Amino acid sequence: xxxxxxxxxxxxxxxxxxxxxxxxxxxxxxxxxxxxxxxxxxxxxxxxxxxxxxxxxxxxxxxxxxxxxxxxxxxxxxxxxxxxxxxxxxxxxxxxxxxxxxxxxxxxxxxxxxxxxxxxxxxxxxxxxxxxxxxxxxxxxxxxxxxxxxxxxxxxxxxxxxxxxxxxxxxxxxxxxxxxxxxxxxxxxxxxxxxxxxxxxxxxxxxxxxxxxxxxxxxxxxxxxxxxxxxxxxxxxxxxxxxxxxxxxxxxxxxxxxxxxxxxxxxxxxxxxxxxxxxxxxxxxxxxxxxxxxxxxxxxxxxxxxxxxxxxxxxxxxxxxxxxxxxxxxxxxxxxxxxxxx
Numbered sequence: 001x002x003x004x005x006x007x008x009x010x011x012x013x014x015x016x017x018x019x020x021x022x023x024x025x026x027x028x029x030x031x032x033x034x035x036x037x038x039x040x041x042x043x044x045x046x047x048x049x050x051x052x053x054x055x056x057x058x059x060x061x062x063x064x065x066x067x068x069x070x071x072x073x074x075x076x077x078x079x080x081x082x083x084x085x086x087x088x089x090x091x092x093x094x095x096x097x098x099x100x101x102x103x104x105x106x107x108x109x110x111x112x113x114x115x116x117x118x119x120x121x122x123x124x125x126x127x128x129x130x131x132x133x134x135x136x137x138x139x140x141x142x143x144x145x146x147x148x149x150x151x152x153x154x155x156x157x158x159x160x161x162x163x164x165x166x167x168x169x170x171x172x173x174x175x176x177x178x179x180x181x182x183x184x185x186x187x188x189x190x191x192x193x194x195x196x197x198x199x200x201x202x203x204x205x206x207x208x209x210x211x212x213x214x215x216x217x218x219x220x221x222x223x224x225x226x227x228x229x230x231x232x233x234x235x236x237x238x239x240x241x242x243x244x245x246x247x248x249x250x251x252x253x254x255x256x257x258x259x260x261x262x263x264x265x266x267x268x269x270x271x272x273x274x275x276x277x278x279x280x281x282x283x284x285x286x287x288x289x290x291x292x293x294x295x296x297x298x299x300x301x302x303x304x305x306x307x308x309x310x311x312x313x314x315x316x317x318x319x320x321x322x323x324x325x326x327x328x329x330x331x332x333x334x335x336x337x338x339x340x341x342x
Contacts, residue, residue: 061143066150074158078280091294097208107132138213144294150195157191
């Protein structure tokens, strides 16, 4: 079994070995490239800055949406909880570039929201309305598209923790908010970071959505070096830099909690408190607004575009659907096998 695991690990690391291959030959002509220095002198600094702002904004967004919804669903009973429990996963079904297109289509000048507001207010233009095709628009779109990564893992962590933590915090004189921030949140920190890492790696690797928003990121530099300049080695160097940045994130997190110790017990099921009145309304509103922005509005926009363009059925759709289902099922089976047995 150990040999199989080693061979499998080597197979999975082949792309990384391919990135490092040019650097194994210091005298190779492949490294004699001026593209990287050109990018660094003119645009690479901006790429790095916008990438940092993007991942910082998305990190805050997925943290608030993922942890907030996970805590509400895991700890409280309120009307609609059974629906929100599974429906909050649905934004993962929307590709990031599709979310980007629908987000801009809904909020641009000619979109239904701005058009309706101008009609209601009797104004020719909404000067105060933010530009959806911007860095802030990209942060908003990525956050609502990727927060289920944090929600799924963190909700499981909250459910597995002792149901007595909040009660213990109350005996210590903590308010419910203090108990959550000082006891529950630190206990779920590894799970929260795992979900945020998945979301941020999606952001770092994305090219289509950020290009549509007009945001120049590190991934943009990689594609430009390869496709515009035709310099594969410069693209490899940039890709290694991006990979190093991802590894640095993991290193900082591991170092910051290396001396911490976590203890959990499966004894004592989490006791969900029933909410009534305003508290139930706020819980429903928070989960409902997240689902509305992350899935219902994009689905509505897709249906609107479908009827606007005309409801037609192309025979190619069946082939595309069959290919998508085949690839997704095969990928899911392989992923489960690797996760369970290796």
